[in-house]
Amino acid sequence: MRKTCMILAVGFITLVVSGAYSDGIAADYPTRPVEIVCPNAPGGGMDFVLTLFKGPVEKILKQPIIFTFKPGAAGLTGTLYAKSLKPDGYSLLAASPSTFILPPLTRKTADYTLDDFTPILNLTTIPQAFCVPENSPYKTMRDLIEGAKTKKLQYSTHGAYTIAHIAMEALGKMAGFKAIHIPYKGAAAAMTAAIGGHVDMACSATTAFVGPGRLRLLAVASDHRLEGYPDVPTLKELGYPIYGQVYYSIWGPKGVPEEIVGTLADAYEKAFEQNREEITKIAKSQEHTILFLKNKELKKSFQEQHDFYKKFLAEYK
Template structure:
């Protein structure tokens, strides 16, 4: 009798979850973004969310909650109802924070259910036009001939750009100074004027200066070439095999969100990022649209936590 009651209760829960999923979404969906408005991540999620909203026939709003390395936004979503109506924009920055902070108010892997990636965007290795290098191999050779003289700019310590530069210096075995700047505009200006020899920066914001001929781009940091600049090699193929430091965005829900809801959202995301107009718009931002399965997103997050945690330790970046 007791076993039968348990079976009935379990069946009731399954039917209840199924009914909930069939009705989902029945109201506004909110995506919390741990970055300010107008950046690559923000524009990416807004572009995809608009298409999802049209398909799901419910409004999707984006709430920007920057601060504390993404902790403010992530903590809010971790504590939200696990019903699919509050989602979080996750990224490689989410993984970095797991290794950069001594303690987080949530468990990055246990308190969220990744849904899918939205897209990947390259970092670019840019150099001052007067620097006599054409690719990553040249830059490494230059650094070895001039130990301690090469300076590479990035934004703040612990950022993806900064860790990508640290990874490059470590793997290349060169003596170079990594210089943190306040923001991307300052980094680009410093390379353009020659204050910096080189920099590692998100490709999108550098494209106007590259196309205007004010900067030289000697490589992209992902595993594949960026289709918008097909003649620019990857750092891996042009001097440092196995080097990779791509940036990405995705969506996650609070842990415990019904699987049927996760599956519905995953389907909507993949449909949106497969749309030719969406792909074109994202490519203009320097983003290669790419969805995937929830498991793939979870594995990517976990592997990046391990990867960047190791870089942080090796670079002796003080935890906050």
């Protein structure tokens, strides 16, 4: 009996000390640089969003934010790496539906669920953009669709079974054509391939490469036309109700303390409030909309998207 009581007492003391230690760490956080693992290559939409907030957030946290790029397997490489890191708030994961939601639905090696990570904050959202080289004979999306019915077109995305890939395949099924998918490592590489004429079309969640001598934007997969491109129709307007909105968010490994989650989310929101005009202007230049979804809201949104794509993939196999 005495031995049992002693074991229980030691266990209780350990828990109390452990809890106090954890609380102390959370209260002092951060005391060193914060790493964000990016499962995409540099130069794409995720890199843009992380960089957009980097400076202002560093000033609030008073610590550097370091990006670690680990592209590969449509985001799976970086996501699995981040899953293995300590949940101490110093190693985070940048995530989008393509890199985070789709791998478990399309790859047997993606042995994780949303529950294996801690949701922190969504930052921006942007629709998929369907682009062709400026010298392309296809001036409109209808032109491209009609051309694709008679000629096997090639299109690039930033990876197999990404939202861009699924959106394009869905368009082909709805419109009655089959195109050849050429995956690249990163949105920048996919768009550059189109600029160079290596593919007939590119699909990605970025308009950074649209402009004279580069790419022409034909359509977007969203509910509304983009503010910067009022003459470019949505796929829904053309009769193809395809979901293609991308959310750029930050997560941590499972078990990040609530206090640290709150500190990080508050830092990003405060950074935006202090630099609202500048951040909004830069975000809009690439057609990003600021959309903060904190913790449970973020988890709910990604779970709904997960359920949508799971059903979508089952129907389009």
